[in-house]
Amino acid sequence: MTTSPMSSVVPAVPFPLLPTGDEEKDEELRRSFVRDEDERPKDPHNVFSNEIPVISLDGIDDVDRRAVMCQKIVDACEDWGVFQVIDHGVDVDLISQMTSYAKEFFALPPEEKLRYDMTGGKKGGFLVSSHLQKEVVRDWREIFTFFSYPIDERDYSRWPDNPQGWTPVVDAYSQNMMALADKLLEVLSEAMGMDREALKRSCIDMQQKLVLNSYPKCPDPHLILGLKRHTDPGTITLLLQDQVGGLQVTNDGAKTWITFLSNGRFKNADHQAVVNKDSSRISIATFQNPVPEAVVFPLAVREGEDPIIDKPMTYADMYKNKMARDIDLANQKKLATAAGRTAAPFDLGKIHQKMLDEIIA
Numbered sequence: 434m435t436t437s438p439m440s441s442v443v444p445a446v447p448f449p450l451l452p453t454g455d456e457e458k459d460e461e462l463r464r465s466f467v468r469d470e471d472e473r474p475k476d477p478h479n480v481f482s483n484e485i486p487v488i489s490l491d492g493i494d495d496v497d498r499r500a501v502m503c504q505k506i507v508d509a510c511e512d513w514g515v516f517q518v519i520d521h522g523v524d525v526d527l528i529s530q531m532t533s534y535a536k537e538f539f540a541l542p543p544e545e546k547l548r549y550d551m552t553g554g555k556k557g558g559f560l561v562s563s564h565l566q567k568e569v570v571r572d573w574r575e576i577f578t579f580f581s582y583p584i585d586e587r588d589y590s591r592w593p594d595n596p597q598g599w600t601p602v603v604d605a606y607s608q609n610m611m612a613l614a615d616k617l618l619e620v621l622s623e624a625m626g627m628d629r630e631a632l633k634r635s636c637i638d639m640q641q642k643l644v645l646n647s648y649p650k651c652p653d654p655h656l657i658l659g660l661k662r663h664t665d666p667g668t669i670t671l672l673l674q675d676q677v678g679g680l681q682v683t684n685d686g687a688k689t690w691i692t693f694l695s696n697g698r699f700k701n702a703d704h705q706a707v708v709n710k711d712s713s714r715i716s717i718a719t720f721q722n723p724v725p726e727a728v729v730f731p732l733a734v735r736e737g738e739d740p741i742i743d744k745p746m747t748y749a750d751m752y753k754n755k756m757a758r759d760i761d762l763a764n765q766k767k768l769a770t771a772a773g774r775t776a777a778p779f780d781l782g783k784i785h786q787k788m789l790d791e792i793i794a
């Protein structure tokens with residue numbers, strides 16, 4: 434992973450991360466969040482960049498305006514792999530209801546949130562820090578996950594009944610996100626010289642997971658990350674954030690689904706979330722993913738280019754490789770740092786053996 438600078442994206446209950454009430458234990462707990470020096474935030478949450486493309490979707494179905502918009506989206510995907518969408522047509526009341534319910538949920542007492550404890554591979558619910566077991570350093574956040582598509586696989590017993598009335602709001606929000614993702618994928622398909630449905634078709638059936646992130650105020654924001662630097666493996670992620678700020682991105686990217694399907698043309702931005710002393714922050718990430726058996730291979734290879742991978746793999750394999758690699762790199766780095774040396778290259782074969790135990794969501 435490179436160390437180029439992160440750019441901040443302009444983007445809203447004080448509660449502890451399950452403290453034990455025992456000062457000594459809480460101090461120890463806090464130490465488990467402290468990052469190695471090279472991973473610590475370089476910029477605070479409220480330093481914003483104007484480099485990230487901002488794209489209005491107003492008039493996307495008008496032939497002339499669509500062409501200009503499409504070009505902007507393509508440029509943003511080629512240069513950054515991330516952009517801010519405005520005039521997206523999603524009802525502002527729905528967005529504010531979704532955010533208010535999320536805040537209310539995270540403000541509940543720990544025992545109430547833990548009724549939805551997601552550990553042990555349950556399909557949705559509440560977790561502290563990360564969905565990956567055995568993370569070496571912890572993320573300063575709480576999360577709630579809804580597996581929202583396919584609809585017939587929803588397990589409503591994992592959707593909270595507190596706050597009351599949240600289920601129809603989550604349902605409406607997830608439908609709106611699905612429609613927005615469709616629009617964006619249509620544009621990218623056209624940009625690759627294919628029909629509008631091509632990228633969606635390659636997912637076989639679009640799956641969707643909503644992850645609500647709650648980043649409490651943090652006493653040591655210069656040492657700790659809300660969410661460590663990573664890339665999302667799936668088709669497209671739609672991130673709603675409040676006005677606090679904390680998302681930082683870089684355009685180095687990594688090779689994940691969209692990079693492989695576009696033969697390296699569209700980037701997948703590395704990103705992280707930083708925390709701060711004064712305000713808690715909420716974000717809602719909607720992950721649109723292919724089905725596990727969807728084939729990952731370039732859909733279009735432009736003249737003069739070679740495919741960036743030799744043979745097709747399934748999305749499930751690509752996901753497992755990526756997650757296992759991320760965890761193993763972090764482990765090796767920690768061990769190497771403790772021993773005062775540089776991390777050695779990792780053995781993917783060995784990682785395959787243990788990756789299923791480590792990925793619990």
Ligand SMILES: O=C(O)CCC(=O)C(=O)O
Nearest residue numbers: 644646679680706716718
């Ligand atoms: O909260 C944010 O700004 C980033 C969230 C994110 O990257 C994620 O949930 O994967």
